[in-house]
Amino acid sequence: MTDDIEQVAQRYSRYTAIGAVVIAAVWHTGYDLTVTVTGWQSFRWPALAAAAWVVYTAIGVVAALAMLRGSRPPARARALAVAVLAVDVAVIVSCRPEDLLGPIDWGWGSVGWLGVLLVWNRPRRRRDLMVFLAANAGIMLAAMAVTGTYDRVSIAKYLVVMVGAVTLQLGYLAGCHTLRERAEDAVLLARRLASDDAWRESARRIHADRLHRYAVIRDAAESLLKELADGADPGDPRVRADCTAGAMRLRRLITEREDVPDELVSALRERIDAAERRRVLVTAPPFGEHLPHLPDGVREDLLRAPIRALDGARSRARVTVSAMSTMVSVAVVADNDDLPISATSVREPSGVVVTYQRQEGEVWINSIWQGP
Numbered sequence: 001m002t003d004d005i006e007q008v009a010q011r012y013s014r015y016t017a018i019g020a021v022v023i024a025a026v027w028h029t030g031y032d033l034t035v036t037v038t039g040w041q042s043f044r045w046p047a048l049a050a051a052a053w054v055v056y057t058a059i060g061v062v063a064a065l066a067m068l069r070g071s072r073p074p075a076r077a078r079a080l081a082v083a084v085l086a087v088d089v090a091v092i093v094s095c096r097p098e099d100l101l102g103p104i105d106w107g108w109g110s111v112g113w114l115g116v117l118l119v120w121n122r123p124r125r126r127r128d129l130m131v132f133l134a135a136n137a138g139i140m141l142a143a144m145a146v147t148g149t150y151d152r153v154s155i156a157k158y159l160v161v162m163v164g165a166v167t168l169q170l171g172y173l174a175g176c177h178t179l180r181e182r183a184e185d186a187v188l189l190a191r192r193l194a195s196d197d198a199w200r201e202s203a204r205r206i207h208a209d210r211l212h213r214y215a216v217i218r219d220a221a222e223s224l225l226k227e228l229a230d231g232a233d234p235g236d237p238r239v240r241a242d243c244t245a246g247a248m249r250l251r252r253l254i255t256e257r258e259d260v261p262d263e264l265v266s267a268l269r270e271r272i273d274a275a276e277r278r279r280v281l282v283t284a285p286p287f288g289e290h291l292p293h294l295p296d297g298v299r300e301d302l303l304r305a306p307i308r309a310l311d312g313a314r315s316r317a318r319v320t321v322s323a324m325s326t327m328v329s330v331a332v333v334a335d336n337d338d339l340p341i342s343a344t345s346v347r348e349p350s351g352v353v354v355t356y357q358r359q360e361g362e363v364w365i366n367s368i369w370q371g372p
Contacts, residue, residue: 012179012180012183013180013183014068016176016179016180017067017068017120017176018068019172019176020067020113020116020117020120020172020173020176021064021067021068021117023113023172024060024064024113024114024116024117025060025064027110027113028053028056028057028060028110028113031106031110032053032056032106032110033053035103035104035106036049036050036053036104036106039099039102039103039104042095042096042099042102042104043094043095043096043099043104044094044095044096045093045094046094048090048091048093048094049090049091049094049095049104051090052087052090052091052094052107055083055087055090056084056087056107056110056111056114059080059083059084059087059114059118060114060117062074062080063077063080063114063117063118063120064117066121067117067120067121074118077118077119077122080118081115081118081119081132084111084114084115084118084132085111085132085135085136085139087107087111088107088108088111088136088139088140089107089139090107091105091106091107091108092105092107092108092139092140092143097147097148097149100143100144100147100149100154101144101149101154101157101158101161108136108137108139108140108161108162108165109161109165111136112129112132112133112136112165112166112168112169113169115129115132115133115136115169116129116169116172116173118132119132119173120173125173125177126170126173126174126177129169129170129173130170133165133166133169133170137162137166140158140162141158144158213249213273217246217249220242220246220249221246224239224242224243224246227239241279241281242279244281245276245279245281248281248282248283249276262291263299264291264294264299264302264303264321264328264330265291265321267299267303267307268284268303268306268307268319268321268330271307271310271311272284272310272319274311275310275311275313275317279315280313280314280315280316280317281315281316281317282310282313282316282317282318282319283316283317283318283319284318284319284320285320291321291323291328292323292324292325292326292327292328292371294328294369295350295371296350297349297350298328298350298351298352298369300350301348301349301350301352301354301367301369302328302330302352302367302369303330303367304367305346305354305356305365305367306319306330306331306332306365306366306367307332308339308365309332309334309336309339309363309365310332310334312334312336312338312339313334313335313336314335314336314337315335316334316335317332317333317334317335317336318332318333318334319331319332320332326370326371326372327368327369327370327371328368328369329366329367329368329369330366330367331364331365331366331367332364332365333362333363333364334362334363335361335362335363336362336363337361337363339363339365341356341357341358341363342354342356343356350369351369351370352367352368352369353367353368353369354366354367355367355368
């Protein structure tokens, strides 16, 4: 579900960008090129108008490629924006004064679409586009002042074209941005829901596992009580060892505190349970809190040697797990005479360092991983 919503959000982002490119391209070829060709004889300097059209096209291609390739704006976007405004000035200069507000003066109504492309992926896109459009409007107003085109009809034409262009360009940018924001909100909500579902499933699994282990301990306690009721000697070393093992398992189960299962902790508990079924007395202080995320391969290297020591324990073992934000340590002390040890620390490919010591019939294995 989350993947589907993320794909929808990506499509919103991509297709709104494609829409902006298509609008700018169709406007520039369908209108700007048409009036340039059909009004060729009306220009004072037609070659300048043609050059402006080519430069506009080149800048549009650069901006469109940047939009469609990723989330970053084109390099030197401000310099390109200045060049676009220079295109506007070139088209104005190429026209005769009487054609300043005529169809062949296409620059001031079209450059806003290039502005949309240039600011598309900028963080302050709306403000930047408003500044660009204001500069474009100011250039045209200055040209009208220089040529003395200040009659009521000219002012009305100017306002109609400028308001219409600004409404379309700024409105499209704002609308697409709103669509993308809503799509991103949907993605965040889907991720939050998926995370909540995963947490609930993890909590359910922990609860079920604890109920199972409580049942195992209850059965063991029931068996011991039945033996005692049938006349078993409380001083018998075997009976005392069984009572001690059961008490340690119950104490460990009561002191567990994590809400979400960790793969490292789950693997250790599985081997501890296996050792206790072999009547090994395992001491394990509470662990499982504040374990950092482990890169691939680290967990396996952390557990390999300590688990071998625990699996080979004859009668007793102690397991400890220590963790900080970028460090995890797994240590096992066990009466294991068969485990081969290294006189020096061993560094695994994942960065885990394993230290071995043997003293008075016990082996101590400590695996440490420290993150960057």
